[in-house]
Amino acid sequence: MGSPAAREMLEVKELRIHFPTEDGLVRAVDGLSFSVDRGQTLGIVGESGSGKSVTSLGILGLHQGTRAQVSGEIWLDGENVVRAPAGRVRQLRGSKVAMIFQDPLSSLHPYYTVGNQIIEAYRIHNHVSKKAARAHAIEMLDRVGIPQAATRVDDYPHQFSGGMRQRAMIAMALSCDPELLIADEPTTALDVTVQAQILDLISDLQDEFGSAVIIITHDLGVVAELADDVLVMYAGKAVEYGSADEVFQHPGHPYTWGLLASMPRLDRDRQERLDPIAGTPPSLIQLPAGCAFHPRCAYAALNGGRSEREVPALRETAPRHLTACHLPLWERRRIRAESVTPPADDPGLVPGEGAR
């Protein structure tokens, strides 16, 4: 690598992942850049189809050998995953970077015991005896909080509860002590009561193992709890990127506002309706011209059609805070100031509403 600071565990530069289909080219990820430092947590947020999962599979090099066209750079601890030979990428998978998936039941093989699946993961990257690997598997299960790990190690995934399965997935992912852990919606398929436990577990283990974590979610609550940095994605691009404090306190992109407004909050009146973002995510084959978000943006009309013509660049609006929006910063600050905790009887306030 050009040797950027050794602190950086992962640096993604201008990543593009495109899938040729019969209907046209799907631009799942289109010019994405971000980085994660050691021991830090990055939260990637966005709706379904915004390219979050495709990005994470790209970091694991799982698009190799498929029809996907990957360009750009993914520097994983000094190695470019995009260019590295398949054999090398396979060695990195599981040992340097590991992943936890959304649905632990379908992500675990139904025909093998939980223990055997952990043992397999461990023995691929470590030349140890089966017995030693088994002891390690039991230890890992114990560490992720599975009671009676020594007997549960021989259970099949269907004998575990949902939360326990996700714990087992985490044990498997951490069995080779990866330096980067990617958690793709790790709590979406789980019971609400279990979600917090799993998040705490990830956070505790991160402290213990010192690994960097990327947590992919559409739940801003999860990000607020765990992340140091936040990357908001829309239609394959970053629309807002910055430290979690900055993004939550001064969200600078209308899409982020929408995400925040559509999140239930306990400190608000229960009668107040949640505010969903109007419209649906765009087709990734025929993206709207200009800013991909403009058809759904209540404020796009405020800058004389510029959002419809020009793709906004990701610009720094404050230290460690970037947004991709054509609206002048002062205008966005004004809108934000007016809309935060609006009076309950004021339905208007959205200047763009009349124009749309």
Added chain:
Amino acid sequence: MITFIVRRLIVTVFLLLVVSMITFAIFFLVPRLAGQTSFELASQYVGRNPSPAAVRAVEQKLGFDQPLVVQYGRFVKGIVVGAHYDAGPDRTYCPPPCFGYSFRNQQPVWPMLMSNVPVTASLAFGAAVLWLAGGISIGVLSALRRGTVFDRGAMGVALAGVSLPIFFTGLIALQLFSYKWPVFPDLHYVPFTENPIAWARNLVLPWTTLAFLYAALYARLTRAGMLETMNEDYIRTARAKGVPERTVIVKHGLRAALTPIVTIFGLDIGLLLGGAVLTEFTFSLHGLGLFTILAIQNSDLPEILGVVMLTAFFVVIANLIVDILYAVVDPRVRY
């Protein structure tokens, strides 16, 4: 697991009993319902142009004049412990399992059946090895190279294999490799215990012909199963762990895709053991299939009855083995 097997065994015994009832009904109840008297029924079990006295003797000897329940009892008893046929001085003992005496040569049916089993078993198991190896590997390759020339070609051949009857492919194979280029001339069954090499050499053509039909079917099944399982989340997990692709395909993908194939294989092999009728006929192999054809041509009722019972027995046993295998193969099956 033990209780599961015991439970399945009990069900199997019950199933065999039902099979015996149905078979008995077909041979002894249906004719009566159709209006046949026991005298007429007995006349089918005597030689040509019998005297009424001879028919009466047989009627008594085989017990057709007795109530159906008693007859069924005798039928089952004969299978389990053997039967004594006695009418006056003419007394014979038929050792178990007794299906009666063949009309053709006055021999008990069971030993005749048994002498045919090795031929059919050799044919069925040999072909099974070929079609499993061929069908599954072609299916896997097709699934992995979906849409390529190989996939389309293989699936085209598979379609032909499923559609072409044995007496067509078999005759072509015979014409080409036994007559035109006599690679396998003068085909006849040689027992394995006598000369294993001759046994195999003489069975190569029937094996491949039969296996071609089944391999085609299994290739299509495997392909469909693999296409499904290779898209499963746990395959992605395996790859994310860094598992080498070959292991992903075999240990994670094929392992899951094979489960339904185990079921179908059990049924296929059970049915085949009862006689690969077309293959045996085409290649003149004297197994259960050919035996069945001859029995039907001769209207040899005891022989037909024996074959039906034996085939049903094989299918039921194959089912039992599949059930047990299933519990071993898929841990989610509760036993």
